[in-house]
Amino acid sequence: MDLLARSLREAPIIEKGDYHYFVHPISDGVPMLDPKLLREITIGIIRKAELEGVDKIVTPAAMGIHISTAVSLMTDIPLVVIRKRQYGLDGEVNLSQVTGYSENEMYMNDVYEGDRVLLLDDVLSTGGTLRAITEALGETGADVADIVAVIKKDGGSNEMDEYPVKTLINVDVVDGEVVITDEQGDG
Structure with missing residues (x-):
């Protein structure tokens, strides 16, 4: 994950209240996304995710779409x-x-009881998005085969009780800079 680590170290930081937010092509669409970076991330996900018997990939709009x-x-x-x-x-x-910075209603179609799904997202920060999705998947009777987030931002309440989340890289924001805390991610 050389390109990913380098691009994160160079990411600008903005503050939204008490939340320190890094701006990155994977999580924000700016600066533009280099195809080599997307390829590196895609290969990393395929190597890390449990894909056996997966029927569907599920992702939240908008920033999970390009990865998924x-x-x-x-x-x-x-x-x-x-x-x-x-x-x-x-x-x-x-x-x-x-x-940590928004509340939204979201809508899911085409996931049914017995479906085996891979849940993909760009960033695991507060865990709010992934928790809402896993609850909805549970309500439909779908089986979550695996969850992968490209980037985990350390320091938040981002642990998923029922489902472990695999990540490609873990970061923190310290003194206005992105610091890589684990270049191999979790899982």
Whole structure:
């Protein structure tokens, strides 16, 4: 994860209240995303994730989409995007996302009882997004095969009680800079 580590060390930091937020192409879409970085991350996810018997990749909009699309293309596993717009389609599941800096209603379709899913996200910070999604998946009767977040921001209440989250790299923000705390991530 050489490119990922380097790009994180160079990431600008902004403050939203008490929250120190790094701006990165994987989590924010700026600066532009180098295809080599996306390829490195995709290969890292495929190597780390439990893919055996997975029926669907599930990801939240918007910043999980590019990562999950790349993994879907490489594995031929269909992709389900949890979105912020309600359509009222049959089987739509409503979930409430609460993070350290926002609250949103999100909506999921096309996940059913017995589906074995891989949950992918860009950053594990507060755990609010992943907790909301795993609760919704549980309500549908889906089986969570694995959860992978590209980046884990240390220091938050980001531990998932029922599901361990694998990460590619762990970071913290110290004195206005991103510090790599584990170049191998968790799991």
